[in-house]
Amino acid sequence: MLVKKKLITSKFKPLNGTDTIQTVKERMDQEGVQTLPVIDSTTHTLIGEVSYHALETAESGNSVSDIDLQDPIKLYWGQHVFEAARLMLQYERKLLPVVDEDWKLLGVIEKDEVLNVLPRMLNITEPGSVITVVLDRMDFSITEIVNIMEREGAKILGLTVEKSEESAQTIELSFKIDLQDVSRVAAALRRYDYVISTNSENEIFNQDLETRADELLKFIDM
Structure with missing residues (x-):
């Protein structure tokens, strides 16, 4: 799923240069975030972000324009929601600004929205x-x-791709299918010389896609 209008909170109020340090700190405390995006109030373009750490070393009477802004962690309109999840994981963010190709701020995508979308995309409930x-x-x-x-009667419900831990030259494709017993499918793939990774005698994985996705969601929710 691509990041489009229905996933974006357009009513989000970004910071601008006139916001005071004290006001921004109070807002971060209230919203439970460590960073907020800053825009040029004239062009509405994203020009940086302010972190709570930077505010702690600034004079409370100063404004955002008096401190050095950090390069913003952002998402472009039309990027995949998986990229939003990756950035939130990597940078521990509860929200990400979404911009167009000219860096005009279109809104933000929030962690709660990503958490709502991912289970549906990965068919966790199936x-x-x-x-x-x-x-x-x-x-x-x-x-x-x-x-x-x-051909073996399986319907594919989802697909993930991971780097192999065994070799840098290989990858692992995990297919979620609608069958409880995958032994026939595994045997058919082996007839075509595909290497199947399995953890149990009946070819049913102990660590399936639901577990992997659940671990991802728990990590995002920290």
């Missing part, structure tokens, strides 16, 4: 199992894998 295929990073066809699975 019953099924996960099967992971280990592939050469430079030479693989998702189309062929999907065709093999579908």
